[in-house]
Amino acid sequence: MAPSELAEAKNPTGRSPAPEAGRAGPDFLLETPQGGTLRLSDLQGQPVLINFWATWCPPCRAEMPELVAAYDTHQEHGLVIVGVDLQETNGQVLDFAEEFGIVFPLVMDRSGEVGDAWRLGGPIEGIPTCYFLDETGVVRAFFYGPMTEEILEGRLETILPD
Numbered sequence: 001m002a003p004s005e006l007a008e009a010k011n012p013t014g015r016s017p018a019p020e021a022g023r024a025g026p027d028f029l030l031e032t033p034q035g036g037t038l039r040l041s042d043l044q045g046q047p048v049l050i051n052f053w054a055t056w057c058p059p060c061r062a063e064m065p066e067l068v069a070a071y072d073t074h075q076e077h078g079l080v081i082v083g084v085d086l087q088e089t090n091g092q093v094l095d096f097a098e099e100f101g102i103v104f105p106l107v108m109d110r111s112g113e114v115g116d117a118w119r120l121g122g123p124i125e126g127i128p129t130c131y132f133l134d135e136t137g138v139v140r141a142f143f144y145g146p147m148t149e150e151i152l153e154g155r156l157e158t159i160l161p162d
Contacts, residue, residue: 003117004029010041012136019118019131025050025139026117030107033090033097038082038107041137046078047159048133052109052120054086055096060128063146064100070152071104077160078135084109086127134159 006017006027017024029039040048051067053060071081081104085093093106109115120129122144132141132155140158143151 003027003114004039006041006137010044010137013138019139019142021139021141023139024137025131025133026114028107028109028114028117030084030109030114032105032107033085033093038105040082043080043082044137045135046080047135047156047161048137049079049081049156049159050084050118050131050133051081052084052086052115052118052127052129054127055088055092057127059146063128063152064102066147066149066152067104068101069149070156074156074160075104079156079160080104082107084114086115087112130155132156132159 004027006024011017011024013024015023017026019025025040027041029037031037067081071079083102083104083106085106086109093108097106118131120127128146130143130147131139134140141155143155
């Protein structure tokens with residue numbers, strides 16, 4: 001499971017996918033820690049926040065309650081949060097999900113290839129990194145580092161329906 005080609009019919013921009021504002025986000029197909037799979041492009045039609053993280057990352061742990069609260073608040077408006085864990089075990093991720101009360105989808109980037117395709121890091125050179133995709137799968141905003149409620153809500157405004 002790794003990055004995958006975005007079908008032309010799922011790319012409204014006509015430009016190659018890239019983790020940049022105004023471009024279709026790179027597609028991926030990843031396993032869930034429960035044994036299923038999730039393909040990013042299958043979520044088109046809904047606003048999506050992709051959060052790249054790991055259980056050992058203190059800033060990731062610090063922002064997770066904000067993500068859980070935002071999901072609780074905005075899932076009724078169609079928001080999907082996809083937590084992409086980087087190179088850890090199913091058990092570590094499931095324990096983390098239980099600790100933080102995470103009910104949104106989590107997937108496993110076992111090789112780190114999806115993180116590479118999304119060019120994680122920016123000035124923090126790593127995680128957490130979030131991308132905000134509108135209902136057509138186009139990146140509208142991103143953020144490097146842990147988000148506060150104010151930052152998170154501001155970025156969500158770029159993808160949530162009015």
